[in-house]
Amino acid sequence: MLGQLFVAGVVHGLVIGLAALAVTLVFGIARFPNAAAGDTMTLGAYAGFAAHGATGSLAVAGGASVLAAAAASLAGYLLVFRPLARRPVAALLVAAIGVAFLIRAGLGLAFGHQQRVYQVPLAWPIEVMGLRISPMDLTLAGVALAALAVAFLVLYATPIGRQMRAVADDPDLARVSGIRPFRVMVALWLLAGAAAGIAGMMLGIKTVVSPEMGWESLLPAFAAAILGGIGSPVGAVAAGLVLGIAQEVSTPVVGFTYKIALAFAVLLAVLLVRPRGLFGRVEAVR
Amino acid sequence: MSLLIRDVSRSFGGFRALDRVSLEMPADGLLGVIGPNGAGKSTLFSVVSGFIPADAGTVSLDGRTLDRLGPAARARLGLVRTFQVPREFHHLTVRENLMAAAPGQSGENLLGLFFRPGRVAAEEALTAAAAQDVMDFLRLAPVAGLPAGRLSGGQKKLLELGRALMAKPRLILLDEPFAGVNAVLVQEIAARITELNARGIGFLIIEHDLQALSRLVPRLAVMDRGRVLAAGAPAEVLADARVREAYLGGVVA
Structure with a gap:
């Protein structure tokens, strides 16, 4: 039973981890809490749902969710966040909430407010070390790991990734070093959008697709980003896994309805006890 | 001039x-x-x-x-x-600090990254060599892998x-x-x-x-x-x- 919940927690944790990665990247580089990350997930879920409905292919659905979410994320930057750059964080946060509502309303208009379900074939679970794991969970875990691998390769093994991390450390120094801020921002929003899109599709397949799904995932995503140490990509993913597993494993104790409250509890505990998170480093004050 | x-x-x-x-x-x-x-x-x-x-x-x-x-x-x-x-850039290594400042890299651009990986890799090798030269010149080579903040x-x-x-x-x-x-x-x-x-x-x-x-x-x-x-x-x-x-x-x- 516990093992079963653990497996479910890993898959759920990967979803949270991807969403938290999107949140933490934007926080580290663009320097504001992107409240639209959840609804970018929702957009990815719907794009994947539509593509899956049309083709029946999970690969096509994944591609569609990545493309749609990345495009929406970039559009949000170009149309809203870029013009507001250098404004106070509060202004950007409110703008992000506005973008979130806009995406949600658009999806509600286009797809209606009823819940949708990905029509994925049922398959017998396979036994691995005494655990029954559904093939879909394995596929989704594989998809998430592949997405994370690409994201981390871009961040840690490419010139643009290096520049993104440089901007995260010191934006002014990055400018005098000849790093073009606009390119870094475009890459950031595409990457964050793509991560949110994949997370949305996974969540849609695991649960149901509805315009509110992403908004409800925002809190666990922020909790994981903070638990992992804000701005730390590795921390965000690790904390996402911890949170996902904790939520699932605690279900027998706290009940299905209240497992979401666990994210709140973790968030509060981290903020009170260790504000810089698990992987966070003390930042120099300038 | x-x-x-x-x-x-x-x-x-x-x-x-x-x-x-x-x-x-x-x-x-x-x-x-x-x-x-x-x-x-x-x-x-x-x-x-x-x-x-x-x-x-x-x-x-x-x-x-x-x-x-x-x-x-x-x-x-x-x-x-x-x-x-x-x-x-305190979280970047000394080597990465130097490489980040190299101008005109086609890998600065996500499209270049995915569609011209060969060219990006070749440029990376050149940039890495340039960074190595600079580290040798300034005697920073022994700390190349250290986060610059340290x-x-x-x-x-x-x-x-x-x-x-x-x-x-x-x-x-x-x-x-x-x-x-x-x-x-x-x-x-x-x-x-x-x-x-x-x-x-x-x-x-x-x-x-x-x-x-x-x-x-x-x-x-x-x-x-x-x-x-x-x-x-x-x-x-x-x-x-x-x-x-x-x-x-x-x-x-």
Whole structure:
């Protein structure tokens, strides 16, 4: 039973981890809490749902969710966040909430407010070390790991990734070093959008697709980003896994309805006890 | 082929940090700028590097007006600056700090990354080799893999110089390269500057360490209260009565 919940927690944790990665990247580089990350997930879920409905292919659905979410994320930057750059964080946060509502309303208009379900074939679970794991969970875990691998390769093994991390450390120094801020921002929003899109599709397949799904995932995503140490990509993913597993494993104790409250509890505990998170480093004050 | 600063003024609130400052130097020359705190030296650097706009006046490099260019664009023209308090990308390794400052990488662009991975990889190899050369030159190779935030103050100064070198500079603005650096490293840094200058890289240097600076540069400009008081050979400038009064207070013989 516990093992079963653990497996479910890993898959759920990967979803949270991807969403938290999107949140933490934007926080580290663009320097504001992107409240639209959840609804970018929702957009990815719907794009994947539509593509899956049309083709029946999970690969096509994944591609569609990545493309749609990345495009929406970039559009949000170009149309809203870029013009507001250098404004106070509060202004950007409110703008992000506005973008979130806009995406949600658009999806509600286009797809209606009823819940949708990905029509994925049922398959017998396979036994691995005494655990029954559904093939879909394995596929989704594989998809998430592949997405994370690409994201981390871009961040840690490419010139643009290096520049993104440089901007995260010191934006002014990055400018005098000849790093073009606009390119870094475009890459950031595409990457964050793509991560949110994949997370949305996974969540849609695991649960149901509805315009509110992403908004409800925002809190666990922020909790994981903070638990992992804000701005730390590795921390965000690790904390996402911890949170996902904790939520699932605690279900027998706290009940299905209240497992979401666990994210709140973790968030509060981290903020009170260790504000810089698990992987966070003390930042120099300038 | 010169850096031309003409009638540059800049105020902050009511305070005139720069008051019609004019300076000229060959782009491959060595010019030192001295002056008491608040003389406007760092503001001059910020204006020349494009960090803050001037209220009036113009800055040009090789006859090209720079006034409308931001710091990144000026850096790509070969005009790069360092900071008085050394700054670094503290989570990036020393090697990554240097590689991040290399200009014109096609891997700066996600499309290039996915559609021309071969070209990006080839460029990365070149950039890595350039970073290695710079680390060898500045003796930073032993700390190549260390996060830059863990370097000593002197090593950070060297890293600043290294980052400037990675930008294929024509002219480097050095803000107090000797401040907080031990005597041995001062010699070391001065020797590197002389060597780089012999290779054709120009330096405009702000420095408080008058002795070290006078040995290093053939020309010195003295600033006080936002103006250039005098400019010329160090001995000549330091003998100037106005300079002695404003800056040295007659203390230094």
